[in-house]
Amino acid sequence: MLLSTSSDFNSRSKTITVGVLLTLLLIFSFSSLRHESWLRLYDFFLWLETTPFGVLGKTWGAVFAIVEAVHLLAMALLGGAVLISDARLLGWCFTDVPAVKIQNEAHKVFKVGLVVVLFTGVFMACGVAGKVYWLPVFWYKMLALATGIFFVFFIRRPMLQRNFRELNPWVVKLVAVSSMLVWITVAATGRWIGFAGS
């Protein structure tokens, strides 16, 4: 009986994890927890501005501009990898190349882009931490980014590593569309921070 329950959990572990995370996210979003957590983070954001990254970003505008340029280039790299792999899943391009090959190569590029985006993003956030803290769009970007990373490494990549013939084509297309939407949101909210903060 216990073995059967354990086996059921293992065979549904991803679905159960997703269900639990979505429930926790909804509870967090629609309760006072969200506001309380936001208030508690204020001191942390003020401290970020006093770190070497924060001081460097605030003091030398040229350094901030160069890091921002690298951040945007890395976003282009990441976005290109996402668009190519998702467009291939939707059958929009490179249909003469096996989808698995495109996914594997694009994922390598995606990982490089993501690492650079995260490093440069943290640097930039330190420089303007006291400002972005007050921008709702910054928090939506963080939510979209966390969702995108979780989606890629916990759902999309494990699913696409299986034999494509075993996958429902509609599920593959749905994953491709939602992948594009979540990374478009990350990019668009990032640009919005630039407008909102000026």
Place this chain on the structure above:
Amino acid sequence: MNEESKSQRMMDDVQVAAVTVSASIIVFFVVYWVIQIQSVIDLLELAYG
């Protein structure tokens, strides 16, 4: 349970999880951007009539 049916169930698991997350992302995307676009339209109407 043989290995093949176990593998089939694991595949179903990741596909169900994929559908759940994808649907949540699409719903959030539509709601979020509709609200944002509407608020920009309201702001422009306030500014320029």
